Amino acid sequence: MKKIKAHTPRGGRRYYRALIFPAFIFIAYLVLYLSFPDTTAAAFGKSLAVLARVALPLCLVFVFMVILNVILNPGHVGKLLGKEAGIKGAGLAAVTGIISAGPIYAWYPILKDLREKGASHSSIAIFLGNRAVKPFLLPVMISYFGWIYVVTLTIFTVLGALAVGYAVERLCGEEQHDS
Amino acid sequence: MRIAVSADGPGLDARVSYRFGTSPYLIILDPMTMEYEAVPNPGAAGGRGAGMQATALAISRKVHVVITGYCSPLANKYLAGHGIQVLTGVDNTVRGAAEDFLQRAERRDREAEAGPPYTCPLASKVWIAASQSAARQFAGLLPILLGVVFLMGLFTAFVPQRLLSSIFSGHMVTDTLLGACIGSIVAGNPINSYVIGGELLRSGVSLFAVTAFIVAWVSVGLVQLPAEMAALGKRFAFTRTLLSFLAAITTAIAATVVFNAVVGLIH
Numbered sequence: 001m002k003k004i005k006a007h008t009p010r011g012g013r014r015y016y017r018a019l020i021f022p023a024f025i026f027i028a029y030l031v032l033y034l035s036f037p038d039t040t041a042a043a044f045g046k047s048l049a050v051l052a053r054v055a056l057p058l059c060l061v062f063v064f065m066v067i068l069n070v071i072l073n074p075g076h077v078g079k080l081l082g083k084e085a086g087i088k089g090a091g092l093a094a095v096t097g098i099i100s101a102g103p104i105y106a107w108y109p110i111l112k113d114l115r116e117k118g119a120s121h122s123s124i125a126i127f128l129g130n131r132a133v134k135p136f137l138l139p140v141m142i143s144y145f146g147w148i149y150v151v152t153l154t155i156f157t158v159l160g161a162l163a164v165g166y167a168v169e170r171l172c173g174e175e176q177h178d179s
Numbered sequence: 180m181r182i183a184v185s186a187d188g189p190g191l192d193a194r195v196s197y198r199f200g201t202s203p204y205l206i207i208l209d210p211m212t213m214e215y216e217a218v219p220n221p222g223a224a225g226g227r228g229a230g231m232q233a234t235a236l237a238i239s240r241k242v243h244v245v246i247t248g249y250c251s252p253l254a255n256k257y258l259a260g261h262g263i264q265v266l267t268g269v270d271n272t273v274r275g276a277a278e279d280f281l282q283r284a285e286r287r288d289r290e291a292e293a294g295p296p297y298t299c300p301l302a303s304k305v306w307i308a309a310s311q312s313a314a315r316q317f318a319g320l321l322p323i324l325l326g327v328v329f330l331m332g333l334f335t336a337f338v339p340q341r342l343l344s345s346i347f348s349g350h351m352v353t354d355t356l357l358g359a360c361i362g363s364i365v366a367g368n369p370i371n372s373y374v375i376g377g378e379l380l381r382s383g384v385s386l387f388a389v390t391a392f393i394v395a396w397v398s399v400g401l402v403q404l405p406a407e408m409a410a411l412g413k414r415f416a417f418t419r420t421l422l423s424f425l426a427a428i429t430t431a432i433a434a435t436v437v438f439n440a441v442v443g444l445i446h
Binding site: 022036054070101134140155168 | 239257305306308309310312316317323325326328329330331332333335337369370373374376377380390393394396397398407409410411414415418419422423426427433434437438441
């Protein structure tokens with residue numbers, strides 16, 4: 001073996017792909033500026049004002065991300081899901097959905113594995129529904145909508161996800177795995 | 180001790196495959212006895228989620244170490260989350276990689292017997308790794324967020340408010356339905372839905388529509404439906420998506436009505 005080294009994640013290609021969208025917007029600004037300089041300048045000013053508004057909440061988001069990364073990892077989150085049944089299981093699925101992070105595509109293989117090991121339809125549905133609640137992004141949401149709205153929406157989102165989980169279990173409960 | 184080696188072929192003399200996610204085989208072996216099993220990688224054909232299929236395979240086989248040429252940051256994160264050590268940069272045969280791993284493990288054991296070096300608790304590896312991971316997550320969401328912010332700048336400057344008012348009439352049901360439909364089609368990081376929703380609200384779009392848009396953005400996701408069907412079954416995916424769409428509408432109406440009532444009581 002020539003070399004064994006500790007893994008250093010890079011994922012450069014993915015980040016380059018993420019730059020396509022902002023580059024497209026940048027080109028749109030240039031093109032529009034040629035025809036509508038005043039309106040485009042106003043649009044740029046409005047965008048800078050939005051950036052100024054979300055700058056501090058974004059700093060808090062970063063701090064929350066670090067703390068959550070220390071406390072949690074996907075393996076532990078996955079292990080919690082599907083361990084319990086009934087109300088306790090639904091609560092656990094809701095909590096794991098809320099604290100889960102990362103793109104949904106990364107969670108599908110883990111959810112499939114958990115389902116094959118006996119996790120209920122309702123647990124999976126509740127988990128997916130509660131991914132709409134993102135604690136570490138709350139500073140940005142509060143900066144736009146205020147804490148009363150955020151608390152109200154969070155409560156109803158969790159209740160809605162629990163209702164969806166219950167209904168999915170009723171409708172798909174007898175289904176054998178058809179995947 | 181079980182190790183998984185990404186391999187170009189089904190035997191111990193096959194080369195270690197460069198990409199973990201799309202390697203043709205995973206060789207599961209015990210480096211002490213060299214007993215092995217060659218398992219075809221379900222993600223070998225590539226495509227979206229291929230790397231996670233190899234990851235799920237390694238996790239389900241309860242290996243302790245993965246040896247490969249390159250492993251994506253996401254796969255590495257999930258493997259590490261299950262306590263699996265990932266060794267990359269390997270260019271050798273499967274047998275050579277396993278023997279080299281064993282030698283290094285024995286050397287490490289001898290060094291461990293000599294006692295650990297002193298490390299400052301504040302410079303804990305856990306915090307450093309968590310900060311690096313958060314920086315990567317942040318770097319991943321920032322370009323799209325910047326694009327969304329500047330797109331919304333164009334949107335608010337170029338789209339007349341009266342056009343928005345004609346589309347979103349202020350009617351509770353139709354506005355909510357429209358918001359949920361738009362939120363269901365697009366998908367991505369929720370932070371983008373907050374920025375878009377916030378700017379739409381400032382442009383005069385009703386809170387019913389904005390709320391339905393934000394809830395549907397994450398909980399429905401028509402773009403993700405094929406992947407959900409493949410992983411969890413067609414019936415489950417269709418049922419959950421349809422119910423989530425209905426829940427987005429009812430959640431938006433209920434949350435907005437309660438929010439307006441609470442704000443009315445406070446003021």
